[in-house]
Amino acid sequence: MRDVARLAGVATSTVSRALANPGRVNETTRRRILAAAEQLGYVPNAAARSLRVGASNIVMAVMSEPAIANDVSQITSEVLQSAAATLAKAGFNLVIASRSRPAAEAHIPDLAIGGIVRGAIVFGSSELPSYGRRSLAGAGIPIVSLLHDRSAAGIPSVIANDREAMRDAALHLIGLGHRSFFYIAGPADNYHEAERFAGLAEAAAAAGLPDRAVIRHGGLHSFQNGFSCGIDAARAYLARKRRPTAAVSCWDDAAIAFMGTVRAHGVTVPDDLSVIGFDGAPVGVFCEPPLTTIRQPTASLGAKTVEILLQLLDGDAAAVPMKMMLPNQLLLRASTAAPPTAPPRPRA
Incomplete structure (x- = not known):
């Protein structure tokens, strides 16, 4: 001052x-x-006295707007519920800081620098928030990254094995006899998109399939716009003269919209086309047919992230793993089956 x-x-x-x-x-x-x-870069520091004596009991979840409003998947809300419940048992409260627009990011480092929050959980793959000379990275509070690997930057990270899970799911399809894939891509330059597509590509390579066996569509939509992405992908699939026998989506929302759109145009799932998603959205089991998907370990992701943050708050940084990877689960349902004897062609 x-x-x-x-x-x-x-x-x-x-x-x-x-x-x-x-x-x-x-x-x-x-x-x-x-x-x-x-x-x-001055922030009124009235709450810092409480922080110094350990009175602050607030942890901040830093989230982007698309992560909050993510169509039907409900994955983010499940992770948040788990994190909040684990924090509550330790006597902490969780607040959400939304990154809806760049100019509104000032409040995020201010909460940390001003001593309002004790620690932060950063969701997703966006950059750590900063405003002017203030940044969350330089706020001096413990930070744990959730669903994005920031371990190389020295930030403990809790992630799921997206690449391995997608590779195993694709190998399952290959085991059923599929040799051609239509991939519905997530947003370009996104961590999850890169990991999941890499898993599919690795499975195809392991099976000796050529690069052309995987047709990649999309990359322009955010995770928030999964339905639009799925509809666009379905139109592109239906326009092809020679259609792949399996469709693999980076996330469930796009897979659900894709499957509904192609079925409305005479493509039978799974007889003509197998479809698989990623996330384990609860609504997937109520689709027609029920969607085969890869279920994220939402409860464990939230709980483990909080456990690591609490260790950092206790000053036990030496015992904290820099990266913790949790396993996804393949949920086999009726949207996948062996391919038809001949690749499906456009119907009259």
Whole structure:
């Protein structure tokens, strides 16, 4: 606060009044003080005293807007429920900090620097939030990454074995006799998309299939727009003269919309086409036919992430694994079967 006062050319008490009771300071002076605070990256630190004595019991979950509003999959909410329940048992509360737009990210490092939160869980593969000279990475609180591997950057990470799970699912399809695949891609440059597509490609290579055996479609939609992606993918699939016998989706929402669209145009699942998704969305079992999918270990992901964060809060960093990988589960349902004797062709 003294630094802000010096830069703004006012007394420290004036800075205190401007930040705590803006009406007691004239507008010109208040604006000068706010500009100085912004330039220095200053955040009112009233809660820091509570933090120093261990009174703060709040953990922040940093999330992007698409992660919060993710169509029907409900994966994020399941992970959050598990994390919140595990924190509650340890006497902590969970708050959600949304990254809906870049200009709104200022509050995220402010919560950390100002001592409001004790630690942070970062969801997904977006960059750590920062604003001006303030950043979550430099806030001095424990951070654990969930669903994205940041271990190379020194941030403990809890992830699922997406690549291995997708490889095993694809090998299952290959074992059924499939030799051609239509892959519905997630958003480009996304960690999950890269891992899941790599798993499919590795399975195809292990089976001796040529690169052309996997047709990749998509990459332009976010996970939030899974239904739109699935419909677009279905249209592209239906327009092909020679159609693959298996469709593999990066996530369930796209798989559900894809399957519903191709069935409406006369493609029988699984007789003409096998379809498999990824996430284990609860709604998948109620599809027609029920969707074969890869189930993420949502409860374990949330609980393990919190356990690691609590260890860091206890000062036990040496015992914390830098990367913890949990297994996904292949759920075999009626949307997958052996391929037809000949690849399906467009119907009249």
